[in-house]
Amino acid sequence: MIDQLPAIMVLAPMFGALMIGLFGQKDHRVCFPIVFTSLIISLGAAIGCANLVTKDGTIDYFMAGWEEPLGIGIQLRIDHLNALVIVLIGVATTLVSFFSIRRVGALDTEKTPHFYILYLLLCTGLYGITITADAFNLFVLVEITSLTSYGLIAMGSSRRGTHAAINYVLMGTIGASFYLLGVGYLYLKTGTLNMHDIQAILQANEEVRNSNAVIIAFLFILMGIWIKMAFFPLHGWLPNAYSYCPSSTACLLAPLMTKISVYVMIRVMISIFGLEWIFIHLGWSHLVVILAVIAIVAGSVLALAQREIKKMLCYLIVAEVGYMVGGAWLSDSNMWGLSGAMYHVLSDALMTLCLFFVAGIWSKCIDAKEIDDLEGVFKKMPITSACFILGALAMIGVPPTSGFFSKFYLIRGGIEGGHWEYVAALLFSSLVNAVLFFRIFEIAFFGKNPPEGHGHDEEHHDDHEDLHPVLEHEVSWRVTIPLIVTAVLIVLLGLFNGPVVEFIREAFPPTSEIVSARP
Amino acid sequence: MSEFFEQTIQPHFNFWIYVILMMLGLWAVIAKKNMIKKLIGLSIFQTAIILFYVSIGVKEDATIPILDHHGPEHHEVVHENGEHIEDAETSAHPEEVHEKKGDHSHGDDHGHDDHATDPDTMANPLPHVLMLTAIVVGVATLGVALAICQMLFKEFGTLEEDEILAELKDSASDD
Secondary structure (H helix, E strand, C coil): CHHHHHHHHHHHHHHHHHHHHHHHCCCHHHHHHHHHHHHHHHHHHHHHHHHHHHHHCCEEEEHHHCCCCCCCCCEEEECHHHHHHHHHHHHHHHHHHHHHHHHHHHCCHHHHHHHHHHHHHHHHHHHHHHHECEHHHHHHHHHHHHHHHHHHHHCCCCHHHHHHHHHHHHHHHHHHHHHHHHHHHHHHHHCCCEHHHHHHHHHHCHHHHCCHHHHHHHHHHHHHHHHHHCCHHHCCCHHHHHHCCCHHHHHHHHHHHHHHHHHHHHHHHHHHHCHHHHHHHHCCHHHHHHHHHHHHHHHHHHHHCCCEHHHHHHHHHHHHHHHHHHHHCCCCCCCHHHHHHHHHHHHHHHHHHHHHHHHHHHHHHCCCCEHHHHCCHHHHCHHHHHHHHHHHHHHHCCCCCHHHHHHHHHHHHHHHHCCHHHHHHHHHHHHHHHHHHHHHHHHHHHCCCCCCCCCHHHHHHHHHHHHHHHHHHHCCHHHHHHHHHHHHHHHHHHHCHHHHHHHHHCCCCCHHHHHHHCC | CHHHHHHHHHHHHHHHHHHHHHHHHHHHHHHCCEHHHHHHHHHHHHHHHHHHHHHHHCCCCCECCCCCCCCHHHCCCEEECCEEECCCCCCCCHHHHHHHHHHHCCCCCHHHHHHHHCHHHECCHHHHHHHHHHHHHHHHHHHHHHHHHHHHHHHHCCCEHHHHHHHHHHHHHHC
């Protein structure tokens, strides 16, 4: 049973989706129990796998026992790099499923089973992307997640959402096709699709490693992944797609999709091409870090220009993607940048989840879509607002939240790697985040025009009216519990940053290899 | 010019075609205003990649890769007018086996088994298998995209992107 955990993790949501297809159409009430059961099974399997990785190291799982190289090519591998990512996916998807109960009820109920089917297939894809060890399977799984997210985004009632969805389809498909093309070139040169076989062949054969085809392959793969993760000049699809879709969809996609793409980039860099080849042979580190700096600055400035809460958060995601890409490419000799990027994948996913939860609750309960609508929201919704403050502080990077420590590792990497422009961009972005969020705090605490002249009775009356729908919401534990759990996880991840980063760093090749190969 | 053709284009003919097709598709996705035309471009783009993969698997004088597990006692090879005629069990495509045999000038029964396991005489099946999956993915993408286009048309009454954008701008300024 324990041997089969990796397969169970991927397949449980898929079977859940099939079950909903069979039974959910007739009775919508069975949908959520099925969703919840399959997600909990996946989460349990993910935690079990992570636990095994801590004890025994890397797990290799061959689907149906077909071992490489003669096998059918479905190999799953869980190592120190992705063990925490699968736990993150499990936690995030389970929390969002709670959040989605009420939201789906508010939507057209006829679509409820459809929503949950897409939701579970998306989870299957995310788990699969994270643990696959095969370059082509990665493409298929990326397309599974993308196709389901196109559907989820288009399910919203907004016209802009539909337009954003078609743009996302076009961009996303081109990105995936680029990735596929890159894999084709790699296959042409190495004759295998298994990531670790490719790496072994590239390391053994210098002629292949330095051929133009492999460089082109790397470029295509990188471009494809960059489009998927909305790296700055290629981010066009993201803001509209994530701000005009239903709230529960945004909560699911915004924290996970871009972060998982960043993980895929790091996985491709470490497990296919090898850091030494990328940083020393190609030497593109400076170029990519400069691109990342542009992404960070542009994302922050664009976020500052937004009036809508969700759009602002979307542009912050664009900036955060810049953090992670830049961090991964810092090429400092102790690899603090890469560790920071990987740690930031976890911490940023939680922060984004927290902020999107709050944005979803606000837009639903008090119909606040723009920053100015938030007047006096702190008094009305204390728990939600407290969690928002925590998420915002993490975004700004205030200890002891996880955001502080990820920035700490990234800046350490930037200094050791000599990329001062990256350090400056990070600090600038933190400042912009501080300005952004303190503007919201101010409006939310004091309002634009503090109502001081009103009589006591009148004020009380106003409060009562406002309070009514809000109280109804605040006691809805299905919504507040996931939010509070997320907020607590942000702090916990921050407090336990040391062990987490040490755990991640075990996945990297020994630093001496990279240092000694340095010119 | 003819030298250029012979040295650069002819040996990589498939690859030139795939690059041209891909660029055509990409251009259509970027430059065309009509959503359906964009999707046609997207399809061309994806099909070009399929051409690329299939080109990888091609070998000259190679046949379909089906392992022949029949023992020699199941072979019924009959000489008729100097040609082999085999029953359908032995090979799905007798003609190709014949051509291949002719190339390697094997005329006897034993030559058949050797051919069946010799990888040089078979096309590489893996890219084809991969492309079956990629075709399915492409069809699924196109299906989703067309469905979204239908929604767009219901909501905007048009599929021209500039008209949609103009309408979105109008509705934004109304708010």
